[in-house]
């Protein structure tokens with residue numbers, strides 16, 4: 474008996490210095506999508522191209538779509554480029570380390586009928602964190618959401634999880650208003666979605682911390698602080714209102 478497959482999906486993976494983690498995760502992503510979707514594309518948003526990441530990706534999956542920026546712009550910038558290039562109706566972006574397993578897609582899909590934005594959450598009662606982040610990283614991981622909650626968006630438990638799904642028609646008007654290129658782009662995205670009256674579903678996910686992180690606790694903390702302040706000011710000025 475053939476299993477019922479989902480129709481189609483564009484999967485965007487932001488990638489920054491990731492030869493090793495990409496080698497581990499890309500085969501799993503390709504297999505899951507092959508088994509569960511009639512049509513799919515995988516877009517790697519490389520920032521900037523380094524070493525032989527492109528070749529590694531092509532060797533694992535020859536139809537991979539590579540998008541490259543000239544200099545390191547940030548995760549948010551890369552994800553946006555991926556969204557511009559995406560051709561299918563349903564779009565997911567996922568971190569290369571698969572801290573959220575790719576199989577969670579199956580639990581997200583049904584909510585596309587009722588919600589416009591579906592996001593993984595590590596902070597719900599049923600979330601399952603199997604390996605926590607190191608102390609310094611988790612301290613940032615705890616402080617940043619306080620600022621987000623206080624200044625930007627109150628009722629979302631985890632704005633930062635790298636596993637978010639939307640329909641193309643929903644996300645394009647959101648990102649056309651996005652200004653943030655770094656790690657805080659998720660908070661901006663969710664704020665714009667709320668302003669547009671979109672329904673956001675937070676789904677408790679299983680999450681395993683990766684031993685590596687591309688986030689520089691000092692440099693990126695400062696950048697994220699600046700980005701949050703920018704979002705706050707943009708919001709106060711009404712920039713995110715309207716269409």
Ligand SMILES: Nc1nc2c(ncn2[C@@H]2O[C@H](COP(=O)(O)OP(=O)(O)O)[C@@H](O)[C@H]2O)c(=O)[nH]1
Nearest residue numbers: 487488489518520547548551568569686687688
């Ligand atoms: N394109 C791009 N991707 C990035 C950048 N920084 C991080 N990423 C990607 O964003 C994802 C999350 O990064 P990760 O190191 O796992 O962050 P952490 O889990 O929050 O510590 C991974 O797929 C990274 O390769 C960047 O500056 N540009």
Ligand SMILES: [Mg+2]
Nearest residue numbers: 568570572683
């Ligand atoms: Mg990670």
